[in-house]
Amino acid sequence: MTLPESLSSRAVTDPDVKATYGIDESVGALAPDRYEVVRARDLGDVVDVLAHAQATGTPVVPQGARSGLAGGSVALDGGIVLSLEGLTTITELDAVEGIAVVQPGVINADLKAAAAAEGLFYPPDPASSAFCSIGGNVATNAGGLCCVKYGVTADYVRGLEVVLAGGEVIRTGHRTAKGVAGLDLTGLFVGSEGTLGVVTEVVTKLVPAPDPALTALATFDSLSAASDAIVALRRERHRPSLLELLDEPTLAAVQAIADYGFPTGCAAVLIVQADRPGHTAEDVQRYAALLEEAGATEVAVADDAQESEALLAGRRALHHALVAKGTHFIEDVCVPVRQLTDLITAGHEISARTGVEITMSGHGGDGNLHPSFFYDAGDDDSRHRAEEAFGELVKVALGMGGTITGEHGVGSLKARWLPDEVGAASIERQRAVKALFDPRGILNPGRVYWS
Numbered sequence: 001m002t003l004p005e006s007l008s009s010r011a012v013t014d015p016d017v018k019a020t021y022g023i024d025e026s027v028g029a030l031a032p033d034r035y036e037v038v039r040a041r042d043l044g045d046v047v048d049v050l051a052h053a054q055a056t057g058t059p060v061v062p063q064g065a066r067s068g069l070a071g072g073s074v075a076l077d078g079g080i081v082l083s084l085e086g087l088t089t090i091t092e093l094d095a096v097e098g099i100a101v102v103q104p105g106v107i108n109a110d111l112k113a114a115a116a117a118e119g120l121f122y123p124p125d126p127a128s129s130a131f132c133s134i135g136g137n138v139a140t141n142a143g144g145l146c147c148v149k150y151g152v153t154a155d156y157v158r159g160l161e162v163v164l165a166g167g168e169v170i171r172t173g174h175r176t177a178k179g180v181a182g183l184d185l186t187g188l189f190v191g192s193e194g195t196l197g198v199v200t201e202v203v204t205k206l207v208p209a210p211d212p213a214l215t216a217l218a219t220f221d222s223l224s225a226a227s228d229a230i231v232a233l234r235r236e237r238h239r240p241s242l243l244e245l246l247d248e249p250t251l252a253a254v255q256a257i258a259d260y261g262f263p264t265g266c267a268a269v270l271i272v273q274a275d276r277p278g279h280t281a282e283d284v285q286r287y288a289a290l291l292e293e294a295g296a297t298e299v300a301v302a303d304d305a306q307e308s309e310a311l312l313a314g315r316r317a318l319h320h321a322l323v324a325k326g327t328h329f330i331e332d333v334c335v336p337v338r339q340l341t342d343l344i345t346a347g348h349e350i351s352a353r354t355g356v357e358i359t360m361s362g363h364g365g366d367g368n369l370h371p372s373f374f375y376d377a378g379d380d381d382s383r384h385r386a387e388e389a390f391g392e393l394v395k396v397a398l399g400m401g402g403t404i405t406g407e408h409g410v411g412s413l414k415a416r417w418l419p420d421e422v423g424a425a426s427i428e429r430q431r432a433v434k435a436l437f438d439p440r441g442i443l444n445p446g447r448v449y450w451s
């Protein structure tokens with residue numbers, strides 16, 4: 001495939017640099033042999049790529065910071081990777097309206113920092129905040145560590161500018177605090193994983209800044225006690241701003257890379273934070289009391305920001321610890337909170353029966369875990385068994401009324417299970433919507449909807 005003259009100056013030609021745009025963070029991602037990479041410098045470049053792609057029937061993979069875990073931003077054979085990472089301007093930050101207007105390549109942590117400088121807060125907080133982009137967050141409807149109190153990306157998107165297949169530019173939603181005119185196309189694009197259009201501007205809602213969080217860390221000898229604690233904390237009028245769970249195999253993996261002070265031999269650790277302005281000390285003590293009432297064997301409570309960070313450090317190191325442990329698939333199932341214990345127990349049973357090592361950890365307060373399935377990368381049989389175990393746990397989660405993905409998206413890795421979750425009639429309607437926006441099927445084809 002040849003790019004037109006107008007786009008070739010935006011194309012990446014160095015093979016080594018180009019290779020870095022071929023994959024994302026998903027396990028086993030492989031770049032195809034033939035693809036082009038165009039780094040957009042402005043709206044016009046995006047329009048040109050989508051006009052060319054539509055005219056020639058060329059697949060386009062919109063791409064942010066390539067931190068995706070579902071394989072949604074991996075290059076497609078014969079296609080164009082359209083990188084938005086160079087569009088990094090925060091165009092506007094209005095404390096009175098409580099909004100920021102940003103380009104898609106703005107890094108999540110940079111928007112948080114800009115908001116904080118105005119005494120405001122942009123809550124969506126994926127663990128990848130330091131390196132993922134707002135465009136990618138919008139396209140995956142990213143969650144993260146503080147959803148238990150603040151919700152997900154969709155709760156903070158007021159409006160979008162989107163370039164459609166063919167190059168037409170539309171605006172959705174509104175800038176104002178309220179706005180109910182017409183269908184909610186913003187909601188349609190949020191979480192559409194680059195299959196309906198390319199997001200080129202985002203109007204985000206900002207909220208008043210919380211206080212620096214105080215942390216409590218609790219150790220449990222039984223999963224059911226940890227689960228009781230989560231249920232009790234979710235009933236609180238002033239909900240924790242973070243509620244993370246790590247099971248025993250996860251704690252062992254984290255302790256294997258450095259001493260984060262996690263106990264060994266316990267069933268689970270819960271990490272809880274309070275950030276209510278003027279009440280953090282009071283709330284974290286209240287959470288500690290609830291953790292003890294539920295059966296925690298030990299509870300450590302931070303007095304200041306430094307101790308708080310120290311208690312959270314092991315959770316922050318989790319991704320590195322799991323990578324150091326070995327090659328693994330990462331799950332993203334979400335189940336009703338009360339069924340968390342059953343999900344973890346099912347994971348441990350699958351592990352014992354199949355011999356596949358499985359760690360279970362994640363956003364316990366949301367019922368959203370990231371079970372990881374380890375395998376020997378050089379052994380096809382080992383990989384196959386891990387895949388089977390992965391599929392088994394997806395089915396367990398669906399059987400509990402849960403979902404195949406709480407926040408990472410469907411991408412390529414989960415597409416086969418989407419019909420099991422939403423059903424044939426819904427898939428048919430979703431495909432019809434996709435066809436309305438993308439009649440030639442050039443936008444991230446094969447992702448989300450298995451072809």
Ligand SMILES: Cc1cc2nc3c(=O)[nH]c(=O)nc-3n(C[C@H](O)[C@H](O)[C@H](O)COP(=O)(O)OP(=O)(O)OC[C@H]3O[C@@H](n4cnc5c(N)ncnc54)[C@H](O)[C@@H]3O)c2cc1C
Nearest residue numbers: 064065066067068072127128133135136139143194199407
């Ligand atoms: C260590 C680590 C921790 C993580 N923790 C979390 C977490 O806590 N919560 C969470 O939700 N995710 C998490 N993730 C996953 C990932 O960071 C998120 O999915 C993130 O939203 C992806 O952003 P990105 O900019 O890297 O997008 P990419 O990976 O580049 O793209 C992701 C998807 O969005 C589409 N896309 C990107 N930009 C646009 C655009 N401008 N217009 C249209 N489509 C677009 C792509 O086509 C693709 O389908 C984690 C990842 C890592 C590596």
